[in-house]
Amino acid sequence: MAKLQAPQALQSQPAAPDGGWGWVVVGALFVTSALVFGIIRSMGVFFVEFVQYFGESAQAVSWITSIGLAMQQCVSPFGTALCNGYGARPVVMAGGCLSALGFILASQATCVTHLYLTLGVISGSGWALVFTPMVASVMQYFNRKRSLAMALGFTGVGLSSFAFSPLFQLLVEMYTWRGALLILGGLSLNMVACGALIRPLGTHKAVAALAPGESAWSCASIFHRAYSYLELSLLFQRPFLTYSLAITFFNCGYFVPYVHLVAHSCNEGFSQYQAAFVISATGVTDIVGRLVSGWASDLGRLRLPHMLVLWTGLLGLSLLMLPLGSLGGSYPGLLTISLAYGFCAGAMTPLVFAVVPEIVGMERMLGALGLLQMIESVGGLLGGPLSGLLKDLTGSYTASFLVAGGFLLLGTMVTTTLPHFFSCTDQHPLQRHARNNNQQSPESGLLTNSISEKLNHIDTIPYSQPQLDRNSLQPEPEVYMPLNRSRTDDAATKC
Numbered sequence: 001m002a003k004l005q006a007p008q009a010l011q012s013q014p015a016a017p018d019g020g021w022g023w024v025v026v027g028a029l030f031v032t033s034a035l036v037f038g039i040i041r042s043m044g045v046f047f048v049e050f051v052q053y054f055g056e057s058a059q060a061v062s063w064i065t066s067i068g069l070a071m072q073q074c075v076s077p078f079g080t081a082l083c084n085g086y087g088a089r090p091v092v093m094a095g096g097c098l099s100a101l102g103f104i105l106a107s108q109a110t111c112v113t114h115l116y117l118t119l120g121v122i123s124g125s126g127w128a129l130v131f132t133p134m135v136a137s138v139m140q141y142f143n144r145k146r147s148l149a150m151a152l153g154f155t156g157v158g159l160s161s162f163a164f165s166p167l168f169q170l171l172v173e174m175y176t177w178r179g180a181l182l183i184l185g186g187l188s189l190n191m192v193a194c195g196a197l198i199r200p201l202g203t204h205k206a207v208a209a210l211a212p213g214e215s216a217w218s219c220a221s222i223f224h225r226a227y228s229y230l231e232l233s234l235l236f237q238r239p240f241l242t243y244s245l246a247i248t249f250f251n252c253g254y255f256v257p258y259v260h261l262v263a264h265s266c267n268e269g270f271s272q273y274q275a276a277f278v279i280s281a282t283g284v285t286d287i288v289g290r291l292v293s294g295w296a297s298d299l300g301r302l303r304l305p306h307m308l309v310l311w312t313g314l315l316g317l318s319l320l321m322l323p324l325g326s327l328g329g330s331y332p333g334l335l336t337i338s339l340a341y342g343f344c345a346g347a348m349t350p351l352v353f354a355v356v357p358e359i360v361g362m363e364r365m366l367g368a369l370g371l372l373q374m375i376e377s378v379g380g381l382l383g384g385p386l387s388g389l390l391k392d393l394t395g396s397y398t399a400s401f402l403v404a405g406g407f408l409l410l411g412t413m414v415t416t417t418l419p420h421f422f423s424c425t426d427q428h429p430l431q432r433h434a435r436n437n438n439q440q441s442p443e444s445g446l447l448t449n450s451i452s453e454k455l456n457h458i459d460t461i462p463y464s465q466p467q468l469d470r471n472s473l474q475p476e477p478e479v480y481m482p483l484n485r486s487r488t489d490d491a492a493t494k495c
Contacts, residue, residue, distance in 0.1 A: 018141075020141075021199055022138070022142055026138055026149050026152055026153045027153075027197075028134060028195075028198070030153050031156060031191070031194050032194050033131070033153060033154055033157050036072070036130060037131075038159075038163075039184065039188075040069065041160075041164070042160075042161065043064070044165075045165060045168040046180070047062070050115065050177070053177070064116060064119050066381075067116055067119075067121065068119055071120060072124050072127040076128045076132045076369070077367070077370035077371050078230075078370070079133060079370060080132055080229075080366045080369060081370070082129070083133045084367060088134070088200065091129050092129065092137075092191065092192075094129055095126045096126065096130060096188060096190070096191030097192060099122075101126070102119055102122035102124075102126060103182070104182060104185035106118035107185070108178070130191050130194075132366075132373055134198075135353055136365060140362065144298060146298070147294045147350055147351065148298045150294060151290040154349055154350055155290055158286050158346070159287065230370070230371070231368060239419055240371075242414060242417055243355070243418060244375045246411040246414040249410045249414060250407070251380045251383060252404070253316070253383060253403070253408045254315075254348075254404075255384065257341060257345075260387060260400055261282070262276065262278070264396075265278055267396065269329055270329075277335075281335060281338065282339065282345075285339045285340075286342040286345055289342065290346040293307070293311060293349075294350055297350075297351060297354065303358070303424070304354055304355045305355055305421055308351040312348055312411060312412045312415070313412045314340075315344035316406070316409040318344055319341065322334075322337050322338070322405075323397070323398040323401050325337035356372065383404065386400075386403065387404060390403060
């Protein structure tokens, strides 16, 4: 009894388990996000030491963090390309080693330029290889609970911001800044262990076979692999470009309060202690907002793009109202608006990443995250200097907060121009385009399972009997339903 084998193109890919080992990967994201952005937010402890030791200006020293952030975002596409070729586990582990190496070398710096190269370039590149692949790994493990998983993973940023600042200050006092950086290098090696916890659900991204006689290292072959692994075709897709533009506008205004809220509070006549407490309280509501947003999104009452627009719109309004909160020297008013800002900012963050599969599908999600990080870095680099320029021109931070809120609202309006945004059911424009071109997406599990079930029946058919025509194995129209049935049904009912 001979058996027919299912062709390679029709083999199903594993669906997201929505739990199990995925929660371990969420824990790994919690640690890595703390060791990346928690360290970045707490680097201010070292700035005073660098200014005094090297005799440089505050502006020159501030470039250390700027270069690190720019590298983290700009190198992300190359990190995701490596993940497509070799998997996320070795890439994250290599990124952890690179980040630790940057801190270890920085402990031996003799000038600020050395810090640019070590903390900025080397550690920043390591952060790029760690953060985006970890985010993508969590998203591959979850479907229905994706937003909640992302929110739990990102709470590491807020909690580490509280813990790292006093810890770093203690390390500097006990071991000087050189010893403290050396210890941070050892602490960063924990990201290697986090990378080792990643268990890939499927195989690496496949690339079409080479043409006969074509060398694997020819220019055409290298360009083809780079184009495929970097997902550069997304740059020609309107939904992805629209979403990238919206996120860039978000980035222009999102970080402005983190930079200028303390200075604004002091300018309004409040003490340093009161200004610092505003930031601390904002961090608490940031954590609460992340958890509430993840829980509410996974209820399925609203589509994720609709939830994102809701929180970004409220975030923009809170920024517009921030100057009004301190009118007349009202500290309770300033604190209340700041708490609202922190809650909305935290609620927005996990949705920015969770919406990406809604736009491009799971199969291209990894490359999309890398390109999105690179494109949005433009907004992050422009937002801070622009707000500082407005303060120099006007003499206060009122215009800075108003423009920042305007950027958030502008990004909100751009998001509403996504295809099928006003539909109450999940729509995946690029996934549908891929199906029209006979391409498979990991989220089209119903289609793949339907074909696999029919192929299993073929396995028992001997060659003496008439074999089924594969043209008859076309899926019925109803298999093109979204995977998340409960969310779709609830949304349709709500309409």
